[in-house]
Amino acid sequence: MWSSFKTCVTSPPGHVALDCCFVYVLCAFLPSLRPAERFPRVQKGPLKTPESRHFLSANYRCDESWNKRLENPLVSNINLGDFYYDLNQKYKREGKVSAIDVDLFMNRIDDPDAEGVAEEVEELVCRLRCSPETVNTLESTHYAVVRTLLDGGHTSVLMQLLTQPMTYGIFPDHLTCNLLMHTFLQRKDYTAAARVASYLMLQEDFGPPLTQALALTSCYHYITSEDKQPWQDYTPKVEEPKEEVKIRVKFLRNPYFDDHFDLKEPDHLVGKTLAWASPLVPGLVGRSCEVLGWALYGKWDELEAALNRMKSGKEPIAASVVSLVKCVIEGVEDLQVREQLISALAHLEAAESGVVEEDLSAVIMQLAQEAAKEAEPLDIKMQEENYCRWEKEREEEYQKQVEEYRKKKLMAEIEHKKQDLAGKEEVIFFFDNMNKLSLLLPDKRKKFYPKKSPAYPKKKRPRVVDEAYVPPEV
Structure with missing residues (x-):
């Protein structure tokens, strides 16, 4: 499926059927070749590797306001x-860490x-996250962790924290996700940008229009780009024991796949993100991304319904998306489903306003730029207000912790003085309480004799008879 999909990306729309046949013949005769050797990177047709563009200005990072936190004593x-x-010693001693201590450490990193x-x-x-203090985690902690790892170039650790929120408890807001996706698009790290977009899908919250546009841009760049980082699986691996270990269990649960948090395939994650985010974006971008998303997600019923709905409508979809969907359909194993999808796609192409020759990449980036231009001033103002609010909350939480330590001390x-006074009182009133204290002492006159068990009576020693004994004469 992926081999045919890649061939269609680098081929003109008119040669889809011929290219797909050539791919299957080539794969049959050369199964040992790697995908990179089967398909040389040749740029053809309307689809090209998207170039990185600046959607947000440098002011969106609010570096000056963010660095002011270091001026706070x-x-x-x-x-x-x-x-x-x-903090390490405290964790070893008490088994927990304080939320305000972690926040101070994260914000101190310069x-x-x-x-x-x-x-x-x-x-x-x-x-x-593993301590009870996780419920008191401050909002600034999430932002400080993401900002530190992003500015330091620790993309692998950042992706590990985002993909395992139940383990690390990092939940960035929409403004932080905008900064992440924009930075990764600038660095041409389309895999990381798509993973941030898939995080929004898993949380079922795509946020304002700017976040929606950046999510679609990240996913489309990931799909159409040939030079991208591998999609790494950060799920912790359970080491298998060297020796066979048998564990008695009451019952075994049947395997369950929730089709959401259990998704691991990159195409399924990106496809579901496109399919869920596209209805929020009107126009050519929303319709095209919806069809492409259902195709990558592998939901053929939803794909057929979307194609039939758009066939009867008056608004078209991009021809480049039709080419990509054709490549995906060619990999469907069920012959009946494949024929139904091909028929629905053919009816869409035959419609008067079904398909239009349009550079979808340029349209998506234009949409993101317009959304950024409109939302950037308000986002910058909101972010600066957040910095001030976080600083006040940090001061309040610090004072609460100081008061808590003072109360404990x-x-x-x-308690120490009470114990000391109790000891002195016992010494002073010793003679007054002598009778009471004597009752507490053990009675040495009473001796304890263990009862003899009737089941095991004590055996008597046999009498010794002296044969040489002579009784005296009377």
């Missing part, structure tokens, strides 16, 4: 090395490129 007076050591920063961030976030001192 509460943050600037922290020594990262000593503070991390204290050099994201330093060695070991990513490992320390991952470790502290995981410890916080005071209670410990009171």
Whole structure:
């Protein structure tokens, strides 16, 4: 399926059927060749590798406002090395970490490129998630973790935290996701951008129009790009025991696939993201991405319904998407389903306004640029307000923790004084309470004799008879 899909990406729409036949013949005779050797990277037709563009300005990062956090004495007076050591010792002693301590550490990091920063961030976030303090996690902690890993270039660790929210508890908001997708698109890391978009799909919240447009742009760049990073699976691997271990269980659960959080295939994740986000975007982009999304997701009933619905409508879809969908349909194993989809696609092409020659990549990027131009001023203002609010919340939480420590210390001192006074009182009133104290002492006059068991009576010693004994004469 992927081989035919890749061939169609690099071929003109008019040669789809011929190219697909050539692909299957070539794969039959050369099964040992890798995909990169079977299909040389040749740029043809209307589909080209999309170029990176700047949707958001440099002001969207709010670097100046973000760096002002380091001027706060509460943050600037922290020594990262000593503070991390204290947090580590506290975790070993109490088995938990404080949410405000983790937030202070994350916001104190001023050099994201330093060695070991990513490992320390991952470790502290995981410890916080596994402790009861996770319910008190501050909003600024999520942003500080993402911003640190993003600026430091730790993409692998960042993707690991985003793809396992139940383990690490990192849930970025829409503004942070916008910054992530825009940065990854600039770096031409389309896989990371698509993973952020799939995170929004899994959370079932695509946010405002800017976030929706960037999600569609990220997924479409991932699909049509030939030079992209591999889609790594960050699911923790369970090591199999070397020896056979048998465990008694009451019952076995039947395997269950929820078709959402259990999705692991990149095409299914990206396809479902396109299919769910496209109804939120009107026009050519929404219709084309919906058809492409259902095709990649492998939901043939939904794909056929979408094709039939658009066949009767007056608004077309992009011809490049039709070419991609044809390639995906060619890989369908069920012959009846394949014929139905081909027939529905043929009826769509035969319609008067079914297909239009349009550069979908340019249309999507134009949509993202217009959404960015409209939303950027409000997002920047909202982000700066968040920085000020987070700083106040950090101060309040810090004062609460100081008050909590003061109360614990005071209670410990009171308890120590109570024990000291109780000991002195016992000494002072010793003679007054002598009778009571004597009752507490064990009685030495009473002796304990264990009862003899009738089942095991004590055996008597046999009498010794002296044969040489002579009784005396009377």
